[in-house]
Amino acid sequence: MRGDLVVIGTAFCYLALLFMVAAWGDRRAEQGRSLIGSPTVYALSIAVYCTAWTFYGSVGRAAQYGPSFLLIYLGPTLAMLLAPFTLRKMVRIAAQQRITSIADFISARYGKSARLGALVALMALVTITPYIALQLKAITVSHAVLMNYPLGADTTLDNERFWMDRSFWIAMVLAVFIILFGTRHLDASERHEGMVAAIAVESLVKLIAFIAVGVFVTFILFAGPAALFAEVAATPALMNSMRLDNVPGGATGWVGMLVLAFLAFFTLPRQFQVLVVENVDEQHLNRASWLFPLYLLLINLFVIPIALAGLLLGEGDPDSFVLTLPLSAGLEGLPLLVFIGGLSAATGMVIVETIALSTMVSNQLMMPLLLKVKGLYSGRHGRLADWLLNIRRLAILLILLLGYLYHALIGDSYSLVTIGLVSFAGVAQFAPALLIGLYWRGATRQGATLGLLAGFFIWLYTLLLPGFAQSGWLDEALIIQGPWGISWLSPYALLGLSGWDIYTHSLFWSMLANVGLLVGISLFTRPTPMEQTQATLFTEAMHPHLPTTARWQGQTSEGALHALLVRYLGEGATLRVFTDPHAILNDSEAYQRPASSELITRAEQALSGSLGSASASVLINSVLRGEALDMESVLTILDTTSQALEYNRRLEQKSQELARIGEELRSANERLREVDRMKDEFVAMVSHELRTPLTSIRSFAEILRDTPDIDAEKRQHFLGIMVLESQRLSRLIDEILDLARLESGRLSLKPVPVDLTHVAQQSIEALARLHDEQGLTFELQVEASPAMVLADPDRLEQVIINLLENARKFADAQQPNIRMRIYAYDNCFRLSVEDNGSGIPPAERENVFEKFYQLKLKEAPQIQGRPKGSGLGLPISRAIIHHLGGKLWAETSSLGGTAIQLELPRHTV
Amino acid sequence: MNPLSASSRRRERLIALALLALFMFCPPMLLMIDRLPGFLGWLPLYLFIVWAVLIGFTAWLVEPSKRP
Numbered sequence: 001m002r003g004d005l006v007v008i009g010t011a012f013c014y015l016a017l018l019f020m021v022a023a024w025g026d027r028r029a030e031q032g033r034s035l036i037g038s039p040t041v042y043a044l045s046i047a048v049y050c051t052a053w054t055f056y057g058s059v060g061r062a063a064q065y066g067p068s069f070l071l072i073y074l075g076p077t078l079a080m081l082l083a084p085f086t087l088r089k090m091v092r093i094a095a096q097q098r099i100t101s102i103a104d105f106i107s108a109r110y111g112k113s114a115r116l117g118a119l120v121a122l123m124a125l126v127t128i129t130p131y132i133a134l135q136l137k138a139i140t141v142s143h144a145v146l147m148n149y150p151l152g153a154d155t156t157l158d159n160e161r162f163w164m165d166r167s168f169w170i171a172m173v174l175a176v177f178i179i180l181f182g183t184r185h186l187d188a189s190e191r192h193e194g195m196v197a198a199i200a201v202e203s204l205v206k207l208i209a210f211i212a213v214g215v216f217v218t219f220i221l222f223a224g225p226a227a228l229f230a231e232v233a234a235t236p237a238l239m240n241s242m243r244l245d246n247v248p249g250g251a252t253g254w255v256g257m258l259v260l261a262f263l264a265f266f267t268l269p270r271q272f273q274v275l276v277v278e279n280v281d282e283q284h285l286n287r288a289s290w291l292f293p294l295y296l297l298l299i300n301l302f303v304i305p306i307a308l309a310g311l312l313l314g315e316g317d318p319d320s321f322v323l324t325l326p327l328s329a330g331l332e333g334l335p336l337l338v339f340i341g342g343l344s345a346a347t348g349m350v351i352v353e354t355i356a357l358s359t360m361v362s363n364q365l366m367m368p369l370l371l372k373v374k375g376l377y378s379g380r381h382g383r384l385a386d387w388l389l390n391i392r393r394l395a396i397l398l399i400l401l402l403g404y405l406y407h408a409l410i411g412d413s414y415s416l417v418t419i420g421l422v423s424f425a426g427v428a429q430f431a432p433a434l435l436i437g438l439y440w441r442g443a444t445r446q447g448a449t450l451g452l453l454a455g456f457f458i459w460l461y462t463l464l465l466p467g468f469a470q471s472g473w474l475d476e477a478l479i480i481q482g483p484w485g486i487s488w489l490s491p492y493a494l495l496g497l498s499g500w501d502i503y504t505h506s507l508f509w510s511m512l513a514n515v516g517l518l519v520g521i522s523l524f525t526r527p528t529p530m531e532q533t534q535a536t537l538f539t540e541a542m543h544p545h546l547p548t549t550a551r552w553q554g555q556t557s558e559g560a561l562h563a564l565l566v567r568y569l570g571e572g573a574t575l576r577v578f579t580d581p582h583a584i585l586n587d588s589e590a591y592q593r594p595a596s597s598e599l600i601t602r603a604e605q606a607l608s609g610s611l612g613s614a615s616a617s618v619l620i621n622s623v624l625r626g627e628a629l630d631m632e633s634v635l636t637i638l639d640t641t642s643q644a645l646e647y648n649r650r651l652e653q654k655s656q657e658l659a660r661i662g663e664e665l666r667s668a669n670e671r672l673r674e675v676d677r678m679k680d681e682f683v684a685m686v687s688h689e690l691r692t693p694l695t696s697i698r699s700f701a702e703i704l705r706d707t708p709d710i711d712a713e714k715r716q717h718f719l720g721i722m723v724l725e726s727q728r729l730s731r732l733i734d735e736i737l738d739l740a741r742l743e744s745g746r747l748s749l750k751p752v753p754v755d756l757t758h759v760a761q762q763s764i765e766a767l768a769r770l771h772d773e774q775g776l777t778f779e780l781q782v783e784a785s786p787a788m789v790l791a792d793p794d795r796l797e798q799v800i801i802n803l804l805e806n807a808r809k810f811a812d813a814q815q816p817n818i819r820m821r822i823y824a825y826d827n828c829f830r831l832s833v834e835d836n837g838s839g840i841p842p843a844e845r846e847n848v849f850e851k852f853y854q855l856k857l858k859e860a861p862q863i864q865g866r867p868k869g870s871g872l873g874l875p876i877s878r879a880i881i882h883h884l885g886g887k888l889w890a891e892t893s894s895l896g897g898t899a900i901q902l903e904l905p906r907h908t909v
Numbered sequence: 910m911n912p913l914s915a916s917s918r919r920r921e922r923l924i925a926l927a928l929l930a931l932f933m934f935c936p937p938m939l940l941m942i943d944r945l946p947g948f949l950g951w952l953p954l955y956l957f958i959v960w961a962v963l964i965g966f967t968a969w970l971v972e973p974s975k976r977p
Contacts, residue, residue: 243943
């Protein structure tokens, strides 16, 4: 059953199936019915993160280093949590600028620098080659394990001629496969919908295969997790296998690895390809931000049970436990499924990584070189689209050959995980230029270039070189004693920093140099106008009013632009840029017509999508006449836009403020009118009030003057009235003066501690005679004595007398009854004067404190027979009590009439 | 709440969740869990549970609610 033919046949069938899925996806995309327009497919395509390294290596790492394998997946989980802040921005920029790869992204950010793009592409090539080698190794080893079990797998990797080596043929098959569906056309968007669909299928296959092994090992090989863990508990050697002590570098190593996985998730070329370049809708990031971590969790769920089971049963190399455990049980089908799962994981990674790398090689390395060759774009050559595709095809072949070479020459001495982590640390060097450049406008090309170079060389020295030494290519003394015996230069303990695990150590030094140089150099260099423009376009990408056109100030004809596009992109793509290309070809006038800046921008974007932004910029410049680029003006536009927005926002704020102030003014005006009206009324009333006694005095005086012989008794009576009326007049004038002083704040009160009860009693005595005359019932309830308050005694007495007088006037005419109560309330003393009159309706209660209010009452016909008063008593009383820090208000009395409440704060010595 | 402030509130919640995740996956918390007595150590179980809860919270935060 487990014949070579069956295994290889199944593998080819599987690859053929993938190819069909990819072809179907591409056809659907051409028909405009995209297969990958679903957030779930997007999340599954991101799972290309889980390579053969996850599939076989996780178990190996868990067996050796305990729970540290989880860090490789917790880092991306954190990164996906931050997707709305980082990845969303990257996706939007990539869509605006037609970014084709991470090298293109970094190059575009730093002023479309061709050199920086080439540097990133080269670095990616160096760091990713071992990773591709790892996948080839995984396929070869898993195949060998499948074929040779229960013998060891070592026999396959021999030093025979390469055409006898299976890995070589695997690499070649994969190369053909990738060329077939990765470079079908040189599309403007550089999207590979078919590939993404195939990757999503592969992600499902590897997940199902891994969970199948997990379920088999946990529930069939052992009778459930409880039984497995019980057996582990009985094995002392495994007691500490899942503790932190087992993690290389302990807590420091833990954090280092978490950071490493976090950064690498953004910068691995294949992750950038599926996350950013292949993204069709930025809303898909929402679903992916939890579905992808869930995928990671599921694929890791059974890693520990499998690792522990493998260790218990002693099944050889931990990296192969996934295969050897079902094999040891004598199964046939499951190992084949596992092999296909591993193949899925490996091919998925190799496909995407190779396509990403080949795009970088053609756009960032080859195109700038080709453009330097004189005359290449001057019009003598035919269209270059086919050239580019061929370059890409060649690049795919070369990349896989390079991977094979690495695998054949060095890969044998490393475990899967080690190679993977070395690559991680390498690509993590892109993170500062990428992430800092995304948020800090001041990062410059020189800073990014030097930071990248420094980080890369430290990585080379502290991780890659020692790897060569361990493979026997270099003297191993280099690691232990340092070069030329200089111990502080030792690659694993640079400057004497020892005790950390090698990855954290390398990450620390390389990031220190990388970030340090990026920030430091940027602070002391001036960006070119192009850099400034691009920096603004990147950092302000989420700005809702970011202009994307009007970049080109130079002049060119539509015909020249058309010829350029046809030469590099072919007729099909040109058709999408020009709305009516036939008119241009047939009409010589249209051919000469100046191209609009929108058209130039569209043309540049189309070129960027296929050739990379740096080359597109060079090409467009080649057909522009005169002032090619005026970046300053773009910058001005950008600044003006953001200024205008800011200005707009402020204006809106101001107008709201104005509206509010207007409203306030209107109500103030309303109040003023009311006050003015009241003042007029007041003057009228005062005059009226003054005239009444004055008229009376005058008429009696006239009688006395005109009637000299009036009898003495009558004269006495008239004179008495005149005295009374003038007393009333002077009292009125006193009150008006009081009120004026109170209202203008000129009244001087002399507050001293007095006993409220004592003052009240004095006032009652002053009025006692009046009360007796009227036959009035007076009750006094003193519940607090002494009731010390701070007040002017004369004024206080004036107030109380006024209250008592009012009560007397308004009390029931037949059986007048007044009650005064003095009591403590909270931190105050209160004095209430109640009568049994008809009371004041609640709506009118505040009005009685208005000046001359009772006069107004008099005008109302339904309230009759009010005794006359000046109408100033209560307003004056309230003003005095307010001056003393108290309150005066009206309530309903329990006697049926009104209760006027006076409250003054308690005085404490 | 207007849509703008709802989305900014969602962003704030995501940042808080990311910080919480960082705290849960880093040493002080980790060392405490690792030192709990038990024959195999509780660390893997702890990590898986925190991870699952985190995924649940993220899904709850980012998925549009089913309410009309």
